[in-house]
Amino acid sequence: MVYMLCYIPLVFPAMFLLERKGLKLSCSIGAFLTLAGSIIKCFAVDQNLFYLAMTAQTICAIGQAFTLGIPARLSALWFGPNEIGLATSIGVFGNQLGTAIGFVVPPHLVQKKDPIDVIEKNFYYILISVAVVCAIFFVLSIIFVSNQPVKAPSRAQLEIRKSASLRKEENDFEIFKQSLLNLFKNFNYILVLVSYGINTGVYYSISTLLNLIISNYYQDENENIGVVGLILVASGLIGAVVCGFVLDRTKQFKYTTLIIYASSFLAMIIFSITIQINIWTIFLTTFLLGFFMTGYLPVGFELAAEVTYPVSEGTSCGLLNSSAQIFGILFTHTQGRIIITYGPFYGNLFLIIMLLIGTILTAMVKQNFKRQEAIKMALKEIQEHQHI
Numbered sequence: 001m002v003y004m005l006c007y008i009p010l011v012f013p014a015m016f017l018l019e020r021k022g023l024k025l026s027c028s029i030g031a032f033l034t035l036a037g038s039i040i041k042c043f044a045v046d047q048n049l050f051y052l053a054m055t056a057q058t059i060c061a062i063g064q065a066f067t068l069g070i071p072a073r074l075s076a077l078w079f080g081p082n083e084i085g086l087a088t089s090i091g092v093f094g095n096q097l098g099t100a101i102g103f104v105v106p107p108h109l110v111q112k113k114d115p116i117d118v119i120e121k122n123f124y125y126i127l128i129s130v131a132v133v134c135a136i137f138f139v140l141s142i143i144f145v146s147n148q149p150v151k152a153p154s155r156a157q158l159e160i161r162k163s164a165s166l167r168k169e170e171n172d173f174e175i176f177k178q179s180l181l182n183l184f185k186n187f188n189y190i191l192v193l194v195s196y197g198i199n200t201g202v203y204y205s206i207s208t209l210l211n212l213i214i215s216n217y218y219q220d221e222n223e224n225i226g227v228v229g230l231i232l233v234a235s236g237l238i239g240a241v242v243c244g245f246v247l248d249r250t251k252q253f254k255y256t257t258l259i260i261y262a263s264s265f266l267a268m269i270i271f272s273i274t275i276q277i278n279i280w281t282i283f284l285t286t287f288l289l290g291f292f293m294t295g296y297l298p299v300g301f302e303l304a305a306e307v308t309y310p311v312s313e314g315t316s317c318g319l320l321n322s323s324a325q326i327f328g329i330l331f332t333h334t335q336g337r338i339i340i341t342y343g344p345f346y347g348n349l350f351l352i353i354m355l356l357i358g359t360i361l362t363a364m365v366k367q368n369f370k371r372q373e374a375i376k377m378a379l380k381e382i383q384e385h386q387h388i
Contacts, residue, residue, distance in 0.1 A: 002054070002057055002058055002061045003061040003064055003325075004204075004325040004328055004329050005061075005325075005329070006058060006061035006062050006064070006065060007061070007064065007065050007068065007322060007325045008322055008325050008326060010065035010066075011065060011319065011321065011322040012318075014026065014065045014066045014068075014069065014318060015069065015176075015312075015314055015315045015318035015319070016172075016176050017029070017066065018066075018069055018070070018312070018314035018315070018318070019176055019179065019312040019314050020172040020173075020175065020176055021172075022147035022148075023073060023074060023077065023145060023146070023147050023148070024141075024145045024146060024147050026066045026067070026069075026314075027066075027067065027070060027141045027145045028138075028141050028142055028145070029063070029066045030063045030064065030065075030066035030067035030070075031063070031067070031134070031137055031138040031141045032138055033059055033060065033062050033063030033066070034063040034064070034067075034134050034138075035131065035134040035135055035138045036059055037056045037057065037058075037059035037060035037061075037063065038056070038060065038127065038130050038131040038134045039131050040052065040055065040056035040059065041053060041056040041057070041127045041130075041131070042124065042127045042131055044056055045120050045123045045124055046120070047116075068095075068318075068321050069313075069314045069315075069317045069318040069321060070091065070314070071087075071088050071090075071091025071092055071094075071095075071298070071301070071317075072088050072091070072298075072301040072302070072304075072305060072313040072314070072316075072317040073312065073313045073314035073317065074087070074091065075088045075091065075313075076305060076313045077147075077148045077149070077153070077157065078148070078149055078153060079153055079154075080153045080154050081154045081372075082248055083248065084154075084248065084302060085244040085245070085246075085247035085248040085298060085299070085302050086241070086244045086245050086248050087244075088244060088298040088301050088302060089241050089243065089244025089245070089298040090240075090241065090244070091298070092240045092294070092297045092298045092301075093240050093241055096233055096237050096240065096294055097237060099233045100230060100233040100234050100237065104230060105126065106126060109122040109125060109126055110122050110123060110126070176315070179311045179312060179315050180315070182308070182311055183308055183311060183315065183316060183319065186307065186308055188307040188365050188366055188368060189304060189307050189308050189316065191361045191362070191364055191365050192300065192303055192304045192307060192320070192362075192365060193304070193319060193320060193323050194323065194361055195261065195300075195358040195359075195361040195362045195365075196296075196300040196304070196320045196323055196324065197320070197323030197324050197326060197327035198327055198354050198355065198357060198358035198361075199261060199264060199293060199296050199300070199355065199358050200293075200296075200297065200300075200323075200324035200327065200328065201324060201326075201327025201328045201330065201331040201354075202268070202293065202327075202351045202354055202355055202358075203289075203293040203294065203328075204324070204327075204328030204331065204332060205328065205331035205332045205335045205351060206232070206289065206293075206351070207229065207232055208328075208332045209332065209335055209336055209339065209347070210225065210228060210229055210232070211225050211229075212336070212339055212344070213275075213339065213344045213347065213348070214228060214275070214279075214282065216339070216343065216344045217275060217276055217344070218279055224279050227283070228279075228282055228283065228286050231283055231286045231287050231290065232286050232287075232289060232290040233290060233294075235286070235287040235288075235289075235291040235294070236290040236291065236293065236294025236295070237294070238291060239290065239291035239292060239294045239295030240294050240295055240297060240298055242291075242295060243256070243260055243295035243296070243298065244298045244299065244302075247298075247299050247302060251372065253299075253302060253303050253306050253367075253369055254303070254362075254365055254367050256299055257296070257299050257300060257303045257362055257365075258359070258362050258363055260292055260295055260296045260299055261296060261355075261358060261359050261362045262359050263288075263292040264289070264292040264293045264296060264355055265352070265355040265356055265358075265359050267285065267288040267289045267291075267292050267293075268289065268348065268351055268352050268355055269352055270285050270288065271285040271286065271288070271289055271348070272345060272349065272352060275344070275348075300320065301313070301317050301320065303365070304316045304317060304320055305317070305371060306369040306370065306371050306372060307365070307368060307369065307370065308370070309369075309370035309371035310370070310371075331350075331351065331354065334350065335347040335348075335350055335351060
């Protein structure tokens with residue numbers, strides 16, 4: 001929850017840094033804060049140091065605010081038009097991979113039945129290992145990350161660079177403020193902003209309350225519930241890459257997004273109806289949920305980038321992530337209350353209704369894809385010049 005709460009107020013300074021100061025600074029700040037939080041956690045293993053542990057977790061959460069919007073921005077700056085979707089998907093893949101590792105490794109090293117001294121020792125192993133990995137990637141980000149390649153990877157990026165060179169004398173804050181105003185005036189983007197928040201908020205709610213939902217039907221399946229959580233995340237790894245690949249090959253931004261969104265809606269219905277059959281059925285339906293809901297993330301990023309071009313992808317996607325955090329908090333709280341009061345079926349029904357609304361909003365997005373139009377116009381100008 002602390003990650004959601006920290007992201008919302010920090011999204012605007014994080015977007016400003018990413019858009020106006022570049023990829024390297026944002027990545028370095030995020031990596032440094034994650035490293036700092038991870039090091040502090042190593043000194044907060046003792047059960048009497050809870051507040052120190054929460055301080056460290058908050059520092060890591062602040063660091064995430066500077067890195068969460070990077071995948072879409074990096075793919076636009078460094079990859080060509082036929083690679084952007086897959087590049088964004090791999091960025092989302094990395095985020096989900098970390099979550100999947102979190103489902104698998106800690107439960108095997110830290111178990112309730114162990115003596116307290118063994119638990120503390122194993123916590124040290126985990127936290128020191130994480131800190132070492134964070135240190136390595138912080139150093140790598142300092143050495144290797146660059147703001148952008150010397151040569152623009154696409155015609156769309158070339159046009160943005162030309163425009164930026166003409167605005168060098170303008171104040172960075174004024175340019176950023178104008179970008180935000182353009183976003184909030186864009187009705188297509190507002191539709192994507194809300195529908196993205198709904199879909200991702202449902203995913204956050206399901207993953208947070210998974211134990212509460214399933215334990216109502218299967219009280220002695222704690223280990224299998226952990227497996228269900230792993231399947232939810234692991235299937236998302238596959239979904240993100242597959243959906244990004246399909247988007248790159250088809251360039252059907254709206255229809256790809258709509259099909260994936262509608263599939264998330266149907267998967268949620270199937271999950272809710274079949275949950276009482278047996279635990280093995282839940283494995284299958286959870287795979288579908290994770291595949292389509294996480295598969296939607298990179299596709300939603302790219303749809304937003306298309307309808308908001310030439311606004312920076314870091315800004316448009318930063319607001320999408322903020323929307324996801326807000327809806328995630330609201331849905332988790334609301335579904336939790338519904339489950340406690342009326343039962344898990346009605347909690348799931350609430351999410352089904354939300355996904356239906358999100359599907360309708362996605363269907364309302366008009367096919368006004370400005371980045372693709374910019375690429376087509378640039379190619380047309382080249383062809384006409386060659387004929388002369």
